[in-house]
Amino acid sequence: MSRLPAAAVLLSGLMPLPGLADAPLVVRIVTAQVQPTVTTYAISGTVTAPDSVAISARDGGRVITVGVQVGDHIAPGQILVQLDPTQANAAARAAEAQLAAADAGLRQARQARDRAAGLAERGAGTVAGLDAATEALLAAQSARDQALAQVSKARQAVDDTVIRAGAAGIITGRTAEPGQIVAAAQGLLTLAPDGAREAVFHAPDGVDLREFIGRRVVIRSLDAPFLSVGGAVSEISPLADSASGTVEVKARIDADAAQPGLGVPVMSEIDLRNDPVVSLPWTALAAGPSGAAVWTVDPATQKVALTPVTVARYTADTIELSRGLVAGQLVVADGSHLLYPGRQVVAAGGKP
Template identity: 30%
Template sequence: MDLPSFPRLRGLARPAWQPYALAIALVSLAGCGHKAPEADAAMPVIAQPAQAADGAVAGRFPGEVHARYEMPLSFRVGGQLLERYADPGERVKQGQALAQLDPADANKQLANAKAALEAAEHRLEFATQQHDRDDAQFKQNLISQLQWQQTQDNYASALAGRDQAKQQYELAQNQLRYTTLVADHEGVITSRQAEVGQVLAAGQQVFGFAWMGEREVYVDVPESRVGGIATGQAAALSLPALPGRAYAAHVREIAPAADAQSHTYLVKLTVDHADPLLQLGMTADVSLQAGKAAVAAVIIPATALFHQGEHPAVWVVNPGDFKLELRPVTVSRYGERDVLLAAGLKAGERIVMQGVHTVSAGEKVTPIAPPHAEDAPQ
């Protein structure tokens, strides 16, 4: 390498400027041997494979025990409530009388319908006799064609009148029978909405009624979690009133719309093998199993969840080049330490477990294990 010239040193003697030239030459040589800076190393991140959630608990909710069939009991006719034979909490049998309306008007209607039927039957009897007599005379040409047609018409009218009166009489009988409210099934009176002396309209509720037999548990599920529940999903029940006892159940029905006030969805679970100890109104702890509703679900630590605006997402490590991809996911359940995902991530895919706010898309990383064993996914 040529040494640079030093114009300002030319006047000096050789021994004087030679050390300066040597020092400058060494600096120049060092500059010529300097290499370009290396590319930045991959950033270490705590990343582990996502775990499958098969068999895990999809969610826990408080519930309340109800009957499979619950309905209001009411009279089919209107009137004044005369007597009440049952009270809330009372168990009744099928066909048992529960309440009575004043039957005075119904009795009068029945008597009127009976008198009308008797009159119609008398007219039919007379018309039948006339019909038989004129039939014989017409065959002997003793009466005219016109008279015979009039007799037939009278007979047909009398027959129709009798049938109509009979229907009215049967209707009046039903109206009288409807003044007594009876239980159409064995069950329990759950509430009372009418008092003696009150004038009721047809269909106005008198009692709340629950059938004996099948039992269900009602659960109010928030709208953010109803997507992880499906019909037929298995569940386990425990009740504070029955310590040590457990019941199996399954989801029978999911409300198609949320409640207008609470914005929750009513989910009904049928108890598979209910026993008499399971009383109406008991509170239950419902654990929905992540089976049929979450076959492909995975569970991740809560620290791995990242929010892209209002949408949840996770940082996925690409196995080929170890670069990060931000992937949207669907959350089925939020837990204290973990999150159940219903869609967007497969079991075994490696995701960033901690420090999700310190990385960026496309960044190359080096996955490392959590420093503490308790932080690793179970």
């Protein structure tokens, strides 16, 4: 009896038997359909005021009392900070004394001018004397006006030692403490006026958000998700935060909506439309020489070919392909592990 070489026997075991190779393999076949995709991002943030007011002292001095804390709601005219008025009161009294002296000088100059005018009318005085008295009157009047201005300035300085709220709002910052010496125009408090509010979100970097300017969004409270208000995206930061790697997105809350409190945590969702893709079951994915691939079926011969594809993203149940397939192509969804190029297949159930 003749025997085949051992190598021939081994190769014959790796080759498909003639009858089995010709038998079409029953597989599940799907038709590639191109469809648009939408990616939804859930973003979170907090409610802030679009504008803030820095409250400072007009003149420097020592802080006596600070009557508010961060988070307090204040009313117009409410006393916020009091500075030591000792120096201002002393300056005001000195100015008032100068005003009294100027008033006395003005009365004397006016009397002297009246006497000079009377003497000139009777011929007992000279024109030069009348002119001198008139000039002295004008100088006294100027001195009195200057003293009056100094009094007004000094009294204003006294009033400025009591810092009041110019508008209703919420205190969002405080840097002044009793006993502190502050300079002129140094910030003491920060006020967020009542009125408009905006939500500041942190969106993932790498997502093109430019098209969202002006887009309507629904803003929900994280503490009470059933409470929501409408708004519109008003600003998108051109740079990502280096610490968090996120992009700041601001949405102005509708003016006619119930404005949430400052610092309230909120969330919203943004939907981004991506380029159309072909969505297939994840079981259709195979490995080709150059990477991801799928088995496509020639509708005329029912034979398969390994087709390279580009995977745009993975989902829980599908793969989304951005390149490699066109609408209408037949793709093997199940059974790809039994395929090889040129293998003939038949769709389970008779139709792809």
